[in-house]
Amino acid sequence: MLYGVSYYPEQKDKDELQRDLTLIKESGINTVRMGEFAWSRLEPEEGRFVPDWLDEVVETLGQAGIRTIICTPTACPPAWLVTGCPEIRYQDNRGVVRPFGGRRHYCYNNDRYREACARIARRLGEHYGKNPYVAGFQIDNEPAQEGTGRCTCPVCRKKFSLWLEKKYGTIETFNQRSGSVFWSQEYQSFDQITPPVNTIEPGAQNLINAFYENPLVRLDFERFSSDSQIAFQNIQTAVLREYTDHPVTTNATGLATNSIDYYKSTKALDCYAFDYYPGLRNARVDSFPYAFARGVKEGAPFWVLEFMSGGGHRLSGSGRLQPNPGALKQAVVQAFAHGAQALLHFQYRTFPYGAEQLNYAIVDMDGIPRRRYREMKETAALLQKLEPLEQAAFPSQAGILLDYDTHWALRIKPVNDPCFTYLDYANKRYHSLERIGINADVLSFHAAWETYKVLLLPAAFLLDTDTINRLRAYVNKGGILIATFLTGVKNEDNAGYTQPLPAGLTDVFGVRVEEVEPVFEENHTTYTITLPGKQDGGEEQPENEDEVLTVKDGLWSELLSGTGKPLGVYREDYKQGSMVLSENQYGAGKAYYVGTDMPEETWQHFLRAVCDPVCPSYRQIAVPDGVECVVRFLQGRRIYFLFNFAGANRKITGCRGYRNYITQMPAADEEEMGKNGYLILEEEKHG
Structure with missing residues (x-):
C-alpha cells in the first residue's frame, strides 16, 4: 500500500x-x-x-x-x-x-x-x-x-449548443423529447438554448428565485x-x-x-x-x-x-x-x-x-x-x-446500483427534500446489508452486475430502456431484485413515463403504483410486514408470530395493486388494506418492491430473510453494535477485519479457530477490542 x-x-x-x-x-x-x-x-x-x-x-x-x-x-x-x-x-x-x-x-x-x-x-x-x-x-x-x-462563459454556451445538436440531430427532435411546448419553450435552433440559470452545485447560488427551467435542459447541462x-x-x-x-x-x-x-x-x-x-x-x-x-x-x-x-x-x-x-x-x-x-x-x-x-x-x-x-x-x-x-478477495454476492443521471434528476426536481436524498438513502441501505454481515459492492447501472445473487435498486428514479431490459433479464434468469419507492418514474430525457409505474417493470414486480405521497412527521401511517419465508426444499415455511412486524411508513408512500404477494399492508387511514411491499416470482428469480421506507431494524430483518437463502453472511463470529466487520478471503481462508467505533470497549465472541494476524497467536473464544481499536483474525490452516 x-x-x-x-x-x-x-x-x-x-x-x-x-x-x-x-x-x-x-x-x-x-x-x-x-x-x-x-x-x-x-x-x-x-x-x-x-x-x-x-x-x-x-x-x-x-x-x-x-x-x-x-x-x-x-x-x-x-x-x-x-x-x-x-x-x-x-x-x-x-x-x-x-x-x-x-x-x-x-x-x-x-x-x-x-x-x-x-x-x-x-x-x-x-x-x-x-x-x-x-x-x-x-x-x-x-x-x-x-x-x-x-461554467457558463461564451465558449461553454457555444459548446453546449453544439453538444445538444450532436446528440439530438434536429431541433424538432429536441423539442419533442424535452416537451418544450410546455410554457411555450419551443426552440427554432440549438443556438437559442442557453445554460440554465439554476444550478445544483454545492455552495453555488441561484440568481433568480422561483425560476423553473426545462428539466431536460437542466439534466443535459449536467x-x-x-x-x-x-x-x-x-x-x-x-x-x-x-x-x-x-x-x-x-x-x-x-x-x-x-x-x-x-x-x-x-x-x-x-x-x-x-x-x-x-x-x-x-x-x-x-x-x-x-x-x-x-x-x-x-x-x-x-x-x-x-x-x-x-x-x-x-x-x-x-x-x-x-x-x-x-x-x-x-x-x-x-x-x-x-x-x-x-x-x-x-x-x-x-x-x-x-x-x-x-x-x-x-x-x-x-x-x-x-x-x-x-x-x-x-x-x-x-x-x-x-x-x-x-491480495485477499472480496466475496461480495450482493450489489447496490447507483446512477448519476438519477442523482442529478433528483437534485433538479427533489422529492421530499431535505429529508430524502438519493445518495444518502443508498448509503443507508448499504449499511443495512453491512450490519447483517453482507458486504455489498456499489455498482453503476451500466456495470456488469448480472452475476450477483442479489441486487438492491434504491430509488431508481430515472431508468432508461436498456437498464429496464437488463433488470428484467436478470430476474428472469434467477436473480433477486429489491427495488424501493421512486423506481422507474422518469425516462432518460428526464420526462415522466406515461405508463403505470414502475415503468417497464410492473410485470416483474407484479405491482402497479396507484397513488403516491411524501411522508412527513404528521402523516406517518402504520403497516404490517410479513417477512418472506425461508426456502427449504422449495416450500415456504409456515408463518409464525415473530415473522410479522408492525411499523410506521417513512419518507414516501406508494399504494400498490397487482398480482404480487402482499408482504406489507397498510392497517389504518384511507390506505387500510392497500399493499405497500410485495414479492413476485418472475421467471427463475424473485422481485421485491418496497413502496415506503422502513425502520433500520426492520430493513435488517427483511434483507436477512430475502438474502439468506442465496447469499448468507460469511460471518462466523458475533459482531456487536458499533463494530464494523469486513470479510475477505485469502487462499480459501476467511480474513476478518474488525473496527471498534463504539466509543468503548467491545467483546467479540466466537473467535476460536482463528489466529490474531498481528500477533500470530491463536485467538481466544472471546476477544476484547479497545476504543478505536482494530482486530484482524485469519482462519487457521487445517491439515
Missing part, C-alpha cells in the same frame, strides 16, 4: 526543507504527493520550465525509498497566464467571472487554457515519466471543486458539463501516456460533490482516486465511499489521495476535532481492509500563510513532531506487516 502525505516544498526555505525531509524519511512512509499548486514555480513565465527545485526533493526522498506522485498544477493558473489570456476565466451561473486570486478560476472548455495545460503536462511527462522514484501522476486537483464545474470536465482531464491523460507507464489518475471529492460522472471519468485513467475527510473523534468512519470506490472502475484498485490527518482550523474557517489516539491508525487500516491501494494524509505540515493557513496536518506549523506524527510512523510500520493481505 502506498502510504504517505501531501507535501509542498515550493513553500519552504532551505533550512525548513531539510528539517522536513529528515522527518519524512524517518517516518517510514513510502509515498509523497507534490506539485498540484506549483505552476508559478514550475513555469514562472510562458515556456520556461524550471523543475530543478522539485528534482532535488524527488531525488532525496527517492534515495530513501519514498516515491513521489507528481501532480499537474492546472488547478491554479498563474497570474501571467490569466493576465495574458483573460478569456480563460470561469463564469458561474449568475454570470460572475472569477478573477485571479483564488484557485480553479479557469474555464475547462477554453481551448487556449487546454493548450497551456497540455504544455505543462507534457513537460512534466517528459521530465518525470521514466523516473524510477515516481509512483504515478495526478491530473489537476479536485476537478470542479468549490462551485467551478458548471451531462454536458460532466463530459467537458472529462474531456479536459483526458487531454492531459493522453499527453502523459506518451511519456510514462506510471499510473495516471485524478482526485475526486465525494461520490457526487462535483457532479462529475466518475464511472465515465475513470475510463481513460488507471484507477479511481478520491479525497476523504471523515471525523476521527468518537465517530464511525463511513465505509460506503470505499464500497463505491471498488465499483467505479471494475477490476482496478482505488487510491485515497487526501485523507484526514488532524484537527484544528480548516479552509472555511471553522474547525475540526483532533482524532482520538489510535483513530488515525484505525482509519488507515480500515481503508486498507476495504481495498485502498494508496492513502496519503493531507498534509504533512500546517501552512503558515495562504487561504489554507493554520489548516490541519500531521505536523504543526513549528515543525515539531508530536503524537500524530508518531502514530503515522507506527501505521507505516504496521502496513508492512499487512502487505500479504493485499
Whole structure:
C-alpha cells in the first residue's frame, strides 16, 4: 500500500526543507504527493520550465525509498497566464467571472487554457515519466471543486449548443423529447438554448428565485458539463501516456460533490482516486465511499489521495476535532481492509500563510513532531506487516446500483427534500446489508452486475430502456431484485413515463403504483410486514408470530395493486388494506418492491430473510453494535477485519479457530477490542 502525505516544498526555505525531509524519511512512509499548486514555480513565465527545485526533493526522498506522485498544477493558473489570456476565466451561473486570486478560476472548455495545460503536462511527462522514484501522476486537483464545474462563459454556451445538436440531430427532435411546448419553450435552433440559470452545485447560488427551467435542459447541462470536465482531464491523460507507464489518475471529492460522472471519468485513467475527510473523534468512519470506490472502475484498485490527518482550523474557517489516539491508525487500516491501494494524509505540515493557513496536518506549523506524527510512523510500520493481505478477495454476492443521471434528476426536481436524498438513502441501505454481515459492492447501472445473487435498486428514479431490459433479464434468469419507492418514474430525457409505474417493470414486480405521497412527521401511517419465508426444499415455511412486524411508513408512500404477494399492508387511514411491499416470482428469480421506507431494524430483518437463502453472511463470529466487520478471503481462508467505533470497549465472541494476524497467536473464544481499536483474525490452516 502506498502510504504517505501531501507535501509542498515550493513553500519552504532551505533550512525548513531539510528539517522536513529528515522527518519524512524517518517516518517510514513510502509515498509523497507534490506539485498540484506549483505552476508559478514550475513555469514562472510562458515556456520556461524550471523543475530543478522539485528534482532535488524527488531525488532525496527517492534515495530513501519514498516515491513521489507528481501532480499537474492546472488547478491554479498563474497570474501571467490569466493576465495574458483573460478569456480563460470561469463564469458561474449568475454570470460572475472569477478573477485571479483564488484557485480553479479557469474555464475547462477554453481551448487556449487546454493548450497551456497540455504544455505543462507534457513537460512534466517528459521530465518525470521514466523516473524510477515516481509512483504515478495526478491530473489537476479536485476537478470542479468549490462551485467551478458548471461554467457558463461564451465558449461553454457555444459548446453546449453544439453538444445538444450532436446528440439530438434536429431541433424538432429536441423539442419533442424535452416537451418544450410546455410554457411555450419551443426552440427554432440549438443556438437559442442557453445554460440554465439554476444550478445544483454545492455552495453555488441561484440568481433568480422561483425560476423553473426545462428539466431536460437542466439534466443535459449536467451531462454536458460532466463530459467537458472529462474531456479536459483526458487531454492531459493522453499527453502523459506518451511519456510514462506510471499510473495516471485524478482526485475526486465525494461520490457526487462535483457532479462529475466518475464511472465515465475513470475510463481513460488507471484507477479511481478520491479525497476523504471523515471525523476521527468518537465517530464511525463511513465505509460506503470505499464500497463505491471498488465499483467505479471494475477490476482496478482505488487510491485515497487526501485523507484526514488532524484537527484544528480548516479552509472555511471553522474547525475540526483532533482524532482520538489510535483513530488515525484505525482509519488507515480500515481503508486498507476495504481495498485502498494508496492513502496519503493531507498534509504533512500546517501552512503558515495562504487561504489554507493554520489548516490541519500531521505536523504543526513549528515543525515539531508530536503524537500524530508518531502514530503515522507506527501505521507505516504496521502496513508492512499487512502487505500479504493485499491480495485477499472480496466475496461480495450482493450489489447496490447507483446512477448519476438519477442523482442529478433528483437534485433538479427533489422529492421530499431535505429529508430524502438519493445518495444518502443508498448509503443507508448499504449499511443495512453491512450490519447483517453482507458486504455489498456499489455498482453503476451500466456495470456488469448480472452475476450477483442479489441486487438492491434504491430509488431508481430515472431508468432508461436498456437498464429496464437488463433488470428484467436478470430476474428472469434467477436473480433477486429489491427495488424501493421512486423506481422507474422518469425516462432518460428526464420526462415522466406515461405508463403505470414502475415503468417497464410492473410485470416483474407484479405491482402497479396507484397513488403516491411524501411522508412527513404528521402523516406517518402504520403497516404490517410479513417477512418472506425461508426456502427449504422449495416450500415456504409456515408463518409464525415473530415473522410479522408492525411499523410506521417513512419518507414516501406508494399504494400498490397487482398480482404480487402482499408482504406489507397498510392497517389504518384511507390506505387500510392497500399493499405497500410485495414479492413476485418472475421467471427463475424473485422481485421485491418496497413502496415506503422502513425502520433500520426492520430493513435488517427483511434483507436477512430475502438474502439468506442465496447469499448468507460469511460471518462466523458475533459482531456487536458499533463494530464494523469486513470479510475477505485469502487462499480459501476467511480474513476478518474488525473496527471498534463504539466509543468503548467491545467483546467479540466466537473467535476460536482463528489466529490474531498481528500477533500470530491463536485467538481466544472471546476477544476484547479497545476504543478505536482494530482486530484482524485469519482462519487457521487445517491439515
